[in-house]
Amino acid sequence: GENVEQHPSTLSVQEGDSAVIKCTYSDSASNYFPWYKQELGKGPQLIIDIRSNVGEKKDQRIAVTLNKTAKHFSLHITETQPEDSAVYFCAASISNFGNEKLTFGTGTRLTIIP
Amino acid sequence: DTAVSQTPKYLVTQMGNDKSIKCEQNLGHDTMYWYKQDSKKFLKIMFSYNNKELIINETVPNRFSPKSPDKAHLNLHINSLELGDSAVYFCASSYRTGLVYEQYFGPGTRLTVT
Numbered sequence: 570g571e572n573v574e575q576h577p578s579t580l581s582v583q584e585g586d587s588a589v590i591k592c593t594y595s596d597s598a599s600n601y602f603p604w605y606k607q608e609l610g611k612g613p614q615l616i617i618d619i620r621s622n623v624g625e626k627k628d629q630r631i632a633v634t635l636n637k638t639a640k641h642f643s644l645h646i647t648e649t650q651p652e653d654s655a656v657y658f659c660a661a662s663i664s665n666f667g668n669e670k671l672t673f674g675t676g677t678r679l680t681i682i683p
Numbered sequence: 684d685t686a687v688s689q690t691p692k693y694l695v696t697q698m699g700n701d702k703s704i705k706c707e708q709n710l711g712h713d714t715m716y717w718y719k720q721d722s723k724k725f726l727k728i729m730f731s732y733n734n735k736e737l738i739i740n741e742t743v744p745n746r747f748s749p750k751s752p753d754k755a756h757l758n759l760h761i762n763s764l765e766l767g768d769s770a771v772y773f774c775a776s777s778y779r780t781g782l783v784y785e786q787y788f789g790p791g792t793r794l795t796v797t
Contacts, residue, residue, distance in 0.1 A: 601783040612687075612773050612788035613726070620783060656724060664783040670739055671786060673726040 571596040573661050575674025582649055583682050590677045592659035593641040599661040601669070602635060602642045607656045607676075617644070646679075654681045686710070687789035689774050695795045696764055704759045704792045706774030714738070714784060715757035716775040717749060720791070726773070732757055761794075769796045 572595040582588045594602075600621035605613035619626045619633045619642065626633050630649075635642040646653055659674040687708045696702050708715065716739075717729040731739035732751040746762045757774060771791045777784040 603785070605788075607724075610791075612775075612790045615785060615787060618783075618785065620781070658726060662783075669777070669784045669786075670728055670731070670741075676724045676726075 571599060571661055571663075571670075571672040573659060573672050573674040575659050575677060577677060578675065579678045579680070581680045581682055584649055584651060586649055588646045588649055588653070588679055588681075590644045590657055590659070590679070591641060592643070592661075592674050593639075594661040594672075595640070596661070596663070597637075597640065598663050601662045601664050602633070603660050603671070604631075604633060604644050605658045605660065605673075607658065609655075613658060649681045651681050651683055654679060687774055687776050687787055689772075689789040689792050691792060692790065693793050693795075695797065697797055698764055698766060700764050701760070701762045702764060702794070703761070704772055704774075704794070706757045706759070706789060708755055708774075708776040708787075708789075710776055710778065710787065712776035712778045712787075713754060714777045715751065715754075716777070716786065717757065717759050718773040718775060718788075720771040720773060722770070730757075730759075764794075764796045766796050769794055 575592045603618035606616045607613045632645045656676045660671040662669045662671045690705045714733045716731040720726045730749045735751045748760045751757045773791045774789040775786045777786040
């Protein structure tokens with residue numbers, strides 16, 4: 570089955586700096602890669618995703634890149650703010666028309682230092 | 684509010700008891716899921732239902748039994764609770780966008796077995 574590795578497990582950055590979280594996946598058939606943000610005591614929230622036919626996607630301060638050849642994808646957060654502090658999860662799945670099974674990475678605890 | 688909701692938010696019970704967690708979504712989604720998040724924050728899928736039909740059934744003890752009375756509800760019943768069942772359980776639902784299904788999570792139910 571799919572295996573997703575995520576690094577680093579913890580990350581602290583100064584407010585205003587950029588943060589990068591990296592993930593690798595094992596199954597070359599995976600074609601959907603969402604990122605989730607989980608705040609304390611809440612459920613994971615979908616913040617951005619990328620399909621395998623796209624190399625990069627941006628939404629305001631967050632961007633995701635995908636390298637299918639190397640089987641890795643990354644989340645980039647620019648101009649970080651205190652409210653970006655949370656645990657971030659990457660995931661991978663094979664779209665199968667309702668039978669998607671997301672395999673999650675182990676999470677990155679991001680702390681923004683004011 | 685349109686959302687995925689779960690009840691209860693907290694559940695404390697003793698070993699050997701039977702308990703249920705309820706999930707409802709008013710997003711009009713066809714597919715619903717149960718995930719388990721352990722103490723190390725690792726998220727793993729347990730079940731998924733599409734239009735009340737069981738689609739994914741991961742390697743989960745048969746003490747766990749999901750039930751979907753209709754498209755908007757997916758309940759999780761757990762028999763003979765064990766200490767190792769202590770975790771946060773998340774319900775999610777998804778809809779199709781293009782070729783993939785974006786998953787949206789509920790707020791979670793923290794189950795503590797003593």
